[in-house]
Amino acid sequence: MERAALPGRLSWQLGEIVTLRQETAQAKSLTLSVPQWPGHRAGQHVDVRLTADDGYQAERSYSIASPPEVSEVTLTVERIADGEVSPYLTEELRVGDLLELRGPIGGYFVWEARQGGPLLLVAGGSGIVPLMAMLRHRAAAGSHAPARLLYSSRTFEDIIYREELDQQAIADPDLMVSHTLTRGQPPGWTSYSRRIDLDLLREVIGPPDSHSRAYICGPTPFVEVAATGLLSLGYPAERINTERFGPTGGA
């Protein structure tokens, strides 16, 4: 392993918005150019800080959606109706605006292609973001690590990155993507239509082998159901990585 220089303490940097992309009605991707960006690993996040005219500051953490292979940093933000930060990020920011951020953060929820698979991903709502960074990294690295994603969303229209996931799954026989919709299904929907439970995990994710590593991300209640379920299926606790977003309802 290459010995890297001391990273230094994390400090706030300014990133410039270069691209905005509406992913779904509630979710928007912000791509930033960050001049001193040291690079990141798939699964890491940044802290974002907003400062009001009166000096009031609010900080929130957002997972990085872009893979390490891309130098610009993309965050996908879900607009929370009574949020302090997300309405600003999803509605007010324009290309050219600056955003204060600190990162990359979190070596504990990271997957690198050289780790190999099987890679098991379980996403609830906007919990897909860091897992998408992992899948994008997996594709960019040309990895054939077997990977499965179980992605829970409210409705078909709420599925973030839906087309990109379809394309990846079609092109890659080692990647399996399964969706479950919890609040409404479009006509002709043949995939799952319920909140995740042990049976769903058993069918989609399956039992572990000696190298399996699972990553679960989403609202806290979702993560706890998924983590408990994977433990029941025999996944060792140290092979289950979780990133809880907090207690909101989610998918």
Add this chain to the structure above:
Amino acid sequence: MPSTDMPPTEMNGNPPPRESADQHLDGNAAGGVLGAIFPFEMTMAMATCSGCGTTNPLGAAMAYVYGMGTILRCRTCDTALIRIAHIRGRYYLDLRGMQLLQFSEETPSA
């Protein structure tokens, strides 16, 4: 140690919860403030809990993130491993919950 009785905030822009039931995040959520203090990858730092003696990465601890501070609790016995408050340009660290903290001077390359 200043009191940190503000409600916990969360990842991804979600508003703070109304009840103070066990609404913790994963240790990674403390990575930002830890990284602002220590020039090392602290979510991978191994902490030996003063309460139960188990040793685990800080990333595996339970993070309670408040407006003015963060508390990392041992997942095994709930002891507060680290309490961090950041108020008006000063950091306050209560590290009594850890017997030992160890971390590598090397960062895995990106």
